[in-house]
Amino acid sequence: xxxxxxxxxxxxxxxxxxxxxxxxxxxxxxMVREAGKTLSDGIAEVREAVDFCRYYAMMAEKQFGAPTxxxxxxxxxxxxxxxxxxxxxxxxxxxxxxxxFTGQVMAALAAGNTVLAKPAEQTSLIAAFxxxxxxxxxxxxxxxxxxxxxxxxxxxxxxxxxGIAGVVFTGSTEVARLINRNLAAREGAIVPxxxxxxxxxxxxxxxxxxxxxxxxxxxxxxxxxxxxxCSALRIxxxxxxxxxxxxxxxxxxxxxxxxxxxxxxxxxxxPIIDEDARAxxxxxxxxxxxxxxxxxxxxxxxxxxxGCFFAPSIYEISSLAQLQREVFGPVxxxxxxxxxxxxxxxxxxxxxxxxxxCGVHSRLEGRYxxxxxxxxxxxxxxxxxMVGAVVGVQPFGGRGLSGTxxxxxxxxxxxxxxxxxxxxxxxxxxxxxxxxxxxxx
Ligand SMILES: NC(=O)c1ccc[n+]([C@@H]2O[C@H](COP(=O)([O-])OP(=O)(O)OC[C@H]3O[C@@H](n4cnc5c(N)ncnc54)[C@H](O)[C@@H]3O)[C@@H](O)[C@H]2O)c1
Ligand SMILES: N[C@@H](CCC=O)C(=O)O
Numbered sequence: 001x002x003x004x005x006x007x008x009x010x011x012x013x014x015x016x017x018x019x020x021x022x023x024x025x026x027x028x029x030x031m032v033r034e035a036g037k038t039l040s041d042g043i044a045e046v047r048e049a050v051d052f053c054r055y056y057a058m059m060a061e062k063q064f065g066a067p068t069x070x071x072x073x074x075x076x077x078x079x080x081x082x083x084x085x086x087x088x089x090x091x092x093x094x095x096x097x098x099x100x101f102t103g104q105v106m107a108a109l110a111a112g113n114t115v116l117a118k119p120a121e122q123t124s125l126i127a128a129f130x131x132x133x134x135x136x137x138x139x140x141x142x143x144x145x146x147x148x149x150x151x152x153x154x155x156x157x158x159x160x161x162x163g164i165a166g167v168v169f170t171g172s173t174e175v176a177r178l179i180n181r182n183l184a185a186r187e188g189a190i191v192p193x194x195x196x197x198x199x200x201x202x203x204x205x206x207x208x209x210x211x212x213x214x215x216x217x218x219x220x221x222x223x224x225x226x227x228x229x230c231s232a233l234r235i236x237x238x239x240x241x242x243x244x245x246x247x248x249x250x251x252x253x254x255x256x257x258x259x260x261x262x263x264x265x266x267x268x269x270x271p272i273i274d275e276d277a278r279a280x281x282x283x284x285x286x287x288x289x290x291x292x293x294x295x296x297x298x299x300x301x302x303x304x305x306x307g308c309f310f311a312p313s314i315y316e317i318s319s320l321a322q323l324q325r326e327v328f329g330p331v332x333x334x335x336x337x338x339x340x341x342x343x344x345x346x347x348x349x350x351x352x353x354x355x356x357x358c359g360v361h362s363r364l365e366g367r368y369x370x371x372x373x374x375x376x377x378x379x380x381x382x383x384x385x386m387v388g389a390v391v392g393v394q395p396f397g398g399r400g401l402s403g404t405x406x407x408x409x410x411x412x413x414x415x416x417x418x419x420x421x422x423x424x425x426x427x428x429x430x431x432x433x434x435x436x437x438x439x440x441x
Contacts, residue, residue, distance in 0.1 A: 005112070006064035010057035013106055016137035017053035020046060020102070023133060027098060030126045035097050036271040036308070038262045041225050044388065048099035049130070051391035052409060053106050059414050060110035067423070074436065075428035082418040084112025085191070086165030091155050091179075093171045094273055095228045097123030098130055103391075103408050104168045105134065105144065111417035113165070114143045118155040120171075122273055124148040151175065162188040166417065170230075173197040173326075173354075173401050194416050196396075196403040198326040199356025202235040202349050203386060204371055207242045207339070209361035213383065215249040218332070220385040221359060223257060223298075223312045226272050227330035231357040231379070231387045231396070234327060235320070237345055240336040247334060250314065251296045259298055259309060269298070271308045272329055281310050281329040288315045288331070291322055295334065320348050346374040356398035359386035376400055378407065 020027065027049075028042035037045065067079035088108040092101040101119050108115045119127030131146040147154050158164055159182045167183065169176055176195040183193055203221065205214050221233035238246050262270030272278055288294070292315040300311040312330035317323065323333060337345045349358075358377035362368045368382045378398040379389060389396035395410025397403045406412035427433050 006060050009064075009110055009112065010061045012138040013053045013057035013060070013110055016102075016106065016134050016139070017050045017057075019133040019137050020050050020053065020130070023129075026129065027126070030129060031098060032262045032270075034125050035094060035123050036226075036262050036273060038225075038267050038270045039265055041270075045096060045099045048096075048391060049102040052099065052103040055392045055409060056103075056106050056110040056414060059411060063414055064110075064112060064418070070422070072424070074433045075426065077423075077425045077427050077433075079423045081421050081423065082111070082415070083421065084108075084114075085417065085419045086113060087163055088113040088115050088417060089155065089158050089164045089167045090115055090117045091151070091167065091169045091171065092117070092119050092127075094120035094122040095225070095230070096170075097126040100170050100408075101127050102130055104170065105131075107408075107413055108166075108168060108417050109139060109143065111414045113417055116145050116147055116158060116164075118147045118149070118151070118158070121148070121150055156182075159183060160186060162186060164191065165189070166192045166194070168194040168417070170196040192416060194404055194406075196230070196408065197356075197398065197401065198328070198354065199230055199232075199377075199398060199402050200235065200323065200326055200349075200352045200354035201231060201233055201357045201359075201377070201386065202237055203233050203359030203361065204342075204345070205236065205238045205242070205246060206342075206362040206364070206367060207239045208363040208367070209242070209383075210363070211242065211246050211249055214246055214361050215253050217359060217361065217385040218250055219253050219257070221387050222332040223254070223269055223330050224385075224387060226269050226310070227312070227332075228272060228277075228328060229387050230398075230402075231389065233357075233359060233386060234331075234333060235317075235323065235349075236332060236334045237337055237349075238334060239342075240338050243334075243336045247295060247316075250332075254296050254298050254312060254314065257298050257312065259300060259304060259311070261307075269312060269330065272310045274308060277329060278308055278310055281327065281331065284327050284331060285313055285315075288313075288317075288333075292317045292333070298330075320352065326354070342371075343374070346371065350374070350376045353401040354398070355400040356402035357381065357386045359384075378402065378405070 031037040031042045067081040070078035072078040090104040260267040295314040298312040355376040358375040391409035395407035397407035
């Protein structure tokens with residue numbers, strides 16, 4: 001790989017970042033209309049997409065720009081180099097229709113691959129406009145193709161195609177497993193699957209935590225983006241000594257949240273993605289109504305009856321076993337624990353197999369560092385909210401059932417899209433090691 005190629009690719013990524021910024025208003029408007037994003041979520045998402053482009057541009061130059069010299073005997077030159085693998089299939093979800101789509105595509109391109117991009121069917125317009133911007137930025141037409149359409153129909157056959165040299169997927173754990181099985185069943189080369197999947201994310205609150213800080217963090221983590229973030233808080237585990245006080249505060253805060261049209265600046269929580277999602281959430285709360293203790297539900301205004309809205313809800317459960325899978329929406333489950341049950345709780349959380357995000361609220365340094373060790377989550381947030389990872393600052397991704405790694409927006413991500421080569425040259429055959437001349441004088 002010649003250095004100028006990585007630099008040329010990086011320049012295109014930077015140009016794409018500029019074009020995304022120049023088109024911020026259109027992108028936000030598309031996200032509001034097609035994905036139901038609030039304005040503030042839309043702004044944050046354009047920012048993240050831009051960050052991905054600039055970060056991967058920087059990493060491409062650093063990691064792919066020039067061969068790494070390796071040690072060896074004099075008269076021999078050894079170099080390690082990284083290059084693309086071929087055609088990457090990118091399969092992305094609807095909940096971050098711009099940022100995750102852009103992150104996957106740009107990482108694959110930055111590493112020297114070509115890309116077939118299959119966005120979520122719910123958010124194809126955003127992907128189409130982003131792709132148009134990437135082509136305008138200089139990505140060659142034959143290096144990036146957009147394939148809009150249904151997952152099993154459009155991406156399914158491609159996964160099975162031996163021409164695909166790697167798959168980068170973000171979405172549910174179930175679909176990731178299916179893709180993994182189909183890749184394994186193929187003849188030909190064994191190729192990488194980079195999968196970022198779902199979570200069963202908990203926040204642990206002990207009796208030393210600041211209740212106001214907990215309350216803000218819970219509101220942002222459980223109900224921000226209508227709970228439709230893989231990182232969102234699903235299970236709030238509160239030490240029983242402070243549980244009543246914390247629950248009371250959270251109930252009060254939920255009552256003040258404004259559900260509504262995402263185009264309005266005053267809206268805190270917008271709609272959920274579609275009727276299928278609403279049906280799944282409705283079924284879940286019907287079960288919770290029978291099996292758990294109802295705590296609160298945000299008021300759903302009459303004017304929202306015709307949109308795809310779902311009233312954020314809180315239930316108290318008595319056991320983790322009551323939650324068998326990720327519930328992808330604005331439903332918070334609260335679980336009380338006694339101080340001497342904390343180790344068992346952490347063990348039970350780890351036993352779910354999901355390792356995406358975890359929140360910890362405690363003013364005891366020994367406690368929060370200990371909980372970091374016991375958690376299996378890929379991203380642990382202490383005394384703050386647990387959503388909104390920033391590119392290059394909190395590289396993001398899960399472990400176990402929550403993802404393969406390496407983390408998106410982190411320094412190792414591009415390596416998963418690359419293949420490595422070593423070049424060994426017997427320099428003695430062409431007159432010896434000229435580097436030795438540098439030692440003279
Ligand atoms: N870990 C992360 O970084 C992360 C980020 C965002 C979303 N998620 C997860 O994504 C899920 C929500 O997104 P979703 O509903 O779009 O997920 P999903 O798994 O239903 O769909 C994701 C993508 O896979 C495609 N797809 C569906 N079936 C397929 C098949 N058989 N073969 C190939 N492709 C197929 C879809 O068309 C879509 O593009 C949640 O579980 C959430 O936790 C994870
Ligand atoms: N990276 C996002 C979550 C992506 C998944 O939905 C966050 O950190 O909140």
